[in-house]
Amino acid sequence: MLSVFDLLAAKTLDLDLAAYLMARISRGASFMVGSVPGGAGKTTVMCALLNFVPMDIPLIAATPQEVYKLSKAATSPRACYICHEIGSGSYFAYLWSDALRAYCRLSENGNMLATNLHADDLEEARDQVCGDNDVRQEYFNRFELLIFLRIEGAYPKTYRRIEKVYSSDGLSDHVLVFDAGNKIIEPKVNNYIAEPDYVSDCMDFLERMAPKTRTIEQTRYQVVEFLAQNLSM
Numbered sequence: 001m002l003s004v005f006d007l008l009a010a011k012t013l014d015l016d017l018a019a020y021l022m023a024r025i026s027r028g029a030s031f032m033v034g035s036v037p038g039g040a041g042k043t044t045v046m047c048a049l050l051n052f053v054p055m056d057i058p059l060i061a062a063t064p065q066e067v068y069k070l071s072k073a074a075t076s077p078r079a080c081y082i083c084h085e086i087g088s089g090s091y092f093a094y095l096w097s098d099a100l101r102a103y104c105r106l107s108e109n110g111n112m113l114a115t116n117l118h119a120d121d122l123e124e125a126r127d128q129v130c131g132d133n134d135v136r137q138e139y140f141n142r143f144e145l146l147i148f149l150r151i152e153g154a155y156p157k158t159y160r161r162i163e164k165v166y167s168s169d170g171l172s173d174h175v176l177v178f179d180a181g182n183k184i185i186e187p188k189v190n191n192y193i194a195e196p197d198y199v200s201d202c203m204d205f206l207e208r209m210a211p212k213t214r215t216i217e218q219t220r221y222q223v224v225e226f227l228a229q230n231l232s233m
Helices: 004-009 015-025 042-052 064-072 097-109 122-132 137-141 196-209 216-232
Strands: 031-034 059-061 080-083 112-117 145-154 157-167 175-179
Touching (some): 004 042, 004 196, 015 042, 015 175, 015 196, 031 042, 031 122, 042 080, 042 112, 042 145, 042 216, 064 080, 064 097, 097 137, 112 122, 122 137, 196 216
Antiparallel strands (some): 145 157
16 A cells, blocks of 8 residues: 555655645545546555544445444444445445445535545546436535546556546535646635645645655554644644
């Protein structure tokens, strides 16, 4: 498994975008990673970004059995539920149809959701989630970050890049906040970016840790220390 520092070294994303994503996810934003081709790095990016989940939120695989059990429970502890892929295959923690609708409803109780799917852009993702699976738009909007990858070049010189990021405040429709072609992060759209000072703190942390942190375990340890210090300030 690769860490966000591996992704920075591979130029899958740059420091500005990594800081923005860290600021949002560490404050509880649900997210979805998309790309049509297999092997584009969806799962790799999703797992690396899970290192940014708030330190008091456990990660739980969103199997159909777990999702249905939670949908019938009166209360449950807040967690981050990971759907390994939005898909109809009979693989572990793949969700489709009624199971996917139940999964998306978990956001009603303040849970975080993280998943990936075969889609290259906002419209494709929305068509697949809301069209093919009849998930209500309000639940789709609760995936506050939609992150889309592209593959450049051919083997053995293949590069994977985050091409676009769309953001929502959890209520409104998504807007484009990052486009690799223009390299924009749009700070002027209210509610779509974390506090500028906190983004700056995240950037300082990532820049400081990048030369000496690599593994998932080391990354999580450092992120937890950073979050503990930040929350105590």
